[in-house]
Amino acid sequence: MTAKENTVFVSGATGFIALHVVNDLLKAGYKVIGSGRSQEKNDGLLKKFNNHPNLSMEIVKDIAAPGAFDEIFQKHGKQIKVVLHTASPFHFDTTDFEKDLLIPAVNGTKSILEAIKKYAADTVEKVVVTSSVASLAAPANMGKNNETLTEKSWNTDTWESCQVNAVAAYCGSKKFAEQAAWDFLKENKSAVKFTLSTVNPGYVFGPQMFADSLKNGVNTSSSIxxxxxxxKAGEQFFNYSGAFIDVRDVSKAHLAAFEKPECAGERLVLSEDLFCSQDIVDILNEEFSQLKGKIAVGEPGSGPGFLEKTSCKLDNSKTKKLLGFKFYNFKDCIVDTASQMLEVQNEA
Structure with missing residues (x-):
């Protein structure tokens, strides 16, 4: 598969991860068609990439609407070889979990696969769905220190049981959307020719593709x-914990997922290590003299002990072997994330 002859469709192209993916695809020489929710967002993205000749954008107002992607595949289906489905709702600002999280995630995934089946069954060869570590375990199990998650693990929550709060519902939405994709392929094996892979990242940190994106707020993980x-100095903070990965590695993994034949049919679990908020605070206080004494300190050095007690283990050695590249370490990832935030703040 040489990049020059291949067109890649990226749904939700204006998102935090997707912007890095679009950049990596263009650098590798692919033609890219992206989707965004409005003309304004699409124009903004094209401008950021200096109206790159290999990049075009289409509007999908609502990924949960029936036939949301039909028009795009009707129009471009015959040239699209690869589909990267990154669009999915990620926020906790809702109490109607079914309407705002579960249904859009599942329907968005189904409607893009249905559109491929209808209009590009012979052309699309690879589909990569952006899933999450959330589809490996329910929040309650993420906190069990005697549990080890692998590429074979699945979140045990049901459609009903995940609706206890927004976090559980989001995790459920990732599980059910991913399962919908695997089920679709099983049921339509004879009607489509594509292979499927999923990319399952933990908390995604790292710099924004374009620093000025920070002026509109940050993605949910980076907000931590x-x-x-x-x-502020002396302030208490919530000690988030879980698997982390750098956005630049997530982007690289999306390309590897369709470029490397051995990644077909695999769930690629992206985690460099486990982290907690205390680890972030320790790095900020050590590495940024302008923050020292002005921000929270918590209990320096207590991160590893906290994780030992409150977090499950994660073994993604299979994924690391399949991908074959080294992930960013936590310190470099956090330093790059915070440096960009401080730079933008100083310009404001």
Whole structure:
């Protein structure tokens, strides 16, 4: 598969991860068609990439609407070889979990696969769905220190049981959307020719593709870093914990997922290590003299002990072997994330 002859469709192209993916695809020489929710968002993205000749954008107002992607595949289906489905709702600002999280995630995934089946069954060869570590375990199990998650693990929550709060519902939405994709392929094996892979990242940190994106707020994972960068001395903070990965590695993994034949049919679990908020605070206080004494300190050095007690283990050695590249370490990832935030803040 040489990049020059291949067109890649990226749904939700204006998102935090997707912007890095679009950049990596263009650098590798692919033609890219992206989707965004409005003309304004699409124009903004094209401008950021200096109206790159290999990049075009289409509007999908609502990924949960029936036939949301039909028009795009009707129009471009015959040239699209690869589909990267990154669009999915990620926020906790809702009490109607079914309407705002579960249904859009599942329907968005189904409607893009249905559109491929209808209009591009012979052309699309690879589909990569952006899933999450959330589809490996329910929040309650993420906190069990005697549990080890692998590429074979599945979140045990049901459609009903995940609706206890927004976090559980989000985790459920990732599980059910991913399962919908695997089920679709099983049921339509004879009607489509594509292979499927999923990319399952933990908390995604790292710099924004374009620093000025920070002026519109940050993605949900990065807001953990932003809150700590803007914390006050002596302040208490919530000690988030879980698997982490750098956005630049997530992007690289999306390309590897369709470029490497051995990644077909695999769930690629992206985690460099486990982290907690205390680890972030320790790095901020050590590495940024302008923050020292002005931001929260918590209990320096207590992160590893906290994780030992409150977090499950994660073994993604299979994924690391399949991908074959080294992930960013936590310190470099957090330093790059915070440096960009501080730079933008100083310009404001």
């Amino acid at each position: 870093v932003a809150q700590l960068v803007h914390s």
